[in-house]
Every structure is written in structure tokens, then in C-alpha cells.
Amino acid sequence: MSELPSTSYALLGLLSFGRELTGYDLKKWADSILRHFYGSPAMSVIYTDLKRLEEQGLVAARDVPTDEVRHKRVYTITPEGRTVLAQWVRNSPVETPSLKHAVAFRVWLGDLVEPERLTEIVEEHRTRTEAVLEELRRMETTTDPGLVYPRLVIRWSQRYYENERAAADQLLRELSVLTKRK
Amino acid sequence: MSELPSTSYALLGLLSFGRELTGYDLKKWADSILRHFYGSPAMSVIYTDLKRLEEQGLVAARDVPTDEVRHKRVYTITPEGRTVLAQWVRNSPVETPSLKHAVAFRVWLGDLVEPERLTEIVEEHRTRTEAVLEELRRMETTTDPGLVYPRLVIRWSQRYYENERAAADQLLRELSVLTKRK
DNA sequence: GGGAGCATGTAACGGGTTACATGATTGG
């Protein structure tokens, strides 16, 4: 059994919590939490992946009527799907985390721009980070306490973005020195 | 003037420090530092991208003989290349940093595996993080103090991976509780 | 009336990885 694309594991992972979900639901959930540490696939990928996973017997689909004439497809993970996912979590080589940090990259090239502009960029990043932290805080309070591991990761993420914020602040301090010196 | 692929900016960025470099040099340098916060492109991409950048007049190539019969191609950034890069750094919308953290993802799915196995995975991650930190420490001492911004980012990265390590330690503590409780 | 949210897909494109190919030199 060869590897699935990582998006498929993401979907299986979301479904592994046992709920019956539509593609649309999966996207929303991925956007709300997975995005912050593993990325969130585009809708189009979700629908095509779900189809493939169904062919492979890793998820099961069922049509549920939403009104007299229309319906939606809800998906559940199958026992085989659960097995494949668990095997992957347990045995597959753990890829090193990959980070693509456009802000850090721009700071790295700081000589090419005015420190003032660089400061703006880092400030914007700080603001965005704040927003993520706010989201994570809300998520912590609204997540079922029974979900021990997801809660662990929410706190892990909080710590991550708190560091991100603190690092941004540190950069801003250092940039202000460079600006004055100019 | 449309956007270049982000790999091209990475190469222009490396060349913007003014040295004459081969594709091979660029790969080494990207592996040593860019990898830690922006990713490092595969060799094949580097060579094809350099060719394209040359066609676009953003880099200039020169053949330097290595022995009687062989030679290597060394690249420099052109004034136009520098302008394009600076414009990008200054004006292009800053993509939000993206993180793909296979370790966090596995922890998130912790219910699927034994806490002992999860602990192993996090421990391996911690070890790798330590190695990166060691690398960054060496890099800090060997980097030209005149390179203010790169040094800023080296310290930023150190902070980042120190947080990564501390977060791993925290996870390990929490996992040990879960293991005992079992 | 219109925008946001729910809901599902297809098609085109491309950036980037892996595999394949070649070959010289240096050091353990």
C-alpha cells in the first residue's frame, strides 16, 4: 500500500473523529484548525480526494436529502480508512516540518528596502498573528474537553503563535534601532 | 511585470549579496540557511530557473574554466534583477507564513496510536530541532557581522527553534502523564 | 436586491519533487 497524498491523510484525520461530514464541512474545519499547523486544502482537492478515497474504500459516502429535490453527500471514515490512517501515523517516516516564512525572507533581504517599509511589513505580520491567537483562544474554550489530543495541539499552536508575536516584537525593536541610526 | 515563482526570488535573494555563484553554490547556501525559514529548492529547479532568469536579464552568466577542458557557470545578479527583487520585497503582498508540521499533525491524531509511539515521534523531532539549533549557533559565529539583516534572521530562527524545542519538551511532559494514566 | 453561506464539482495550469544521466576530483 503506497502513500496517499498528504491531503488525503488530512481528510481521513478530520473524519477519524467520527462525525459524518460533507466536503464543505471538511473545508470549514480544516480552515479553522488544520490551517494553522498543517495547511488547508482547496475545495477542489477535497472533492476529488474524497472521490478517490471512496473508490479505495477508505471512506464511505451517503446521500442525505436537504429538501424535496436536493441532497448532499456526507462522508464517514471506514474501518479500513481508520487502519490506513493509524498505520501512517504510527509507521511512516515523519517529514521534517517545513516553513515558508515570507516575512522572515523579506527581513533577510532587508538591505534592499527602507527600514521603515520593513517595519510596516513586520507590523502587519504581528497584527495577523494577533488575530490567529484570538481565534485559537476562542477555539480552546469551544473545543470538547474530551478531545485531549486536539486540545494539546491547540495549546501547542498558541505557544507557537505567541512566540511568533514575541519574535515580531523583537524584530521591531531591532529595526527601530536601525532606523534611528540611518 | 508579473510575479516570478518564489524560487526565483530565493535565487535572486542569494545573489543579491553580490557574490558570483554557481548553481551548486546556490544550492549549498540555500540548504544551509534558507531551508530553515523559506525552504530550499531542488537542484533541478535551480538550474532551470537560472536559465530563465538569464533570459529575462535578471542574472548574468559567465563561463569560468575549472581546468584545461572543463568549466563552470557562475551567475551574478544584474541591476535589473536587483530592481525586480527590491520591488518585490517592497511592494508585493506578503503571503502569510505557511507551516506544514507533520509532528503536530500526528499529535493531533494521538488517539490513533499508543502514547509511547507518539512520545518517540516527538523525541525524534526534538533531536532534530537540537541539531538545527547547533547549526544555527555555528552559523551565527561564522557569518560576517556586516550582514546585519541575515544575522537578524539567524537570531530570529534560533528563537524559533528554541521555541520548537521547548514546545516539544512540554508535549513530552504532557504525554508522560497520559502514558501513566493509561 | 444582493451578498453571504451552503453545496458540488471540472479544467487548466504550473511549481516543485524525484528519478535518471554523466563525469571529474579529492580524501579517507
Next chain:
DNA sequence: CCAATCATGTAACCCGTTACATGCTCCC
């Protein structure tokens, strides 16, 4: 002598993004 390093490329492939396409319901 063999592995690592230096050095350069091509080809196949695919994962994932963007754009395109459709239509309903609910609320302001």
C-alpha cells in the same frame, strides 16, 4: 577503492492552486 563533493542538466510526474461553472436559501 570507494564515498563524498563538485558540477550540470533533462524528463516524468503529480499535488495543489486558481479559475470557471451552477444554484439554492437566508438575512439585511
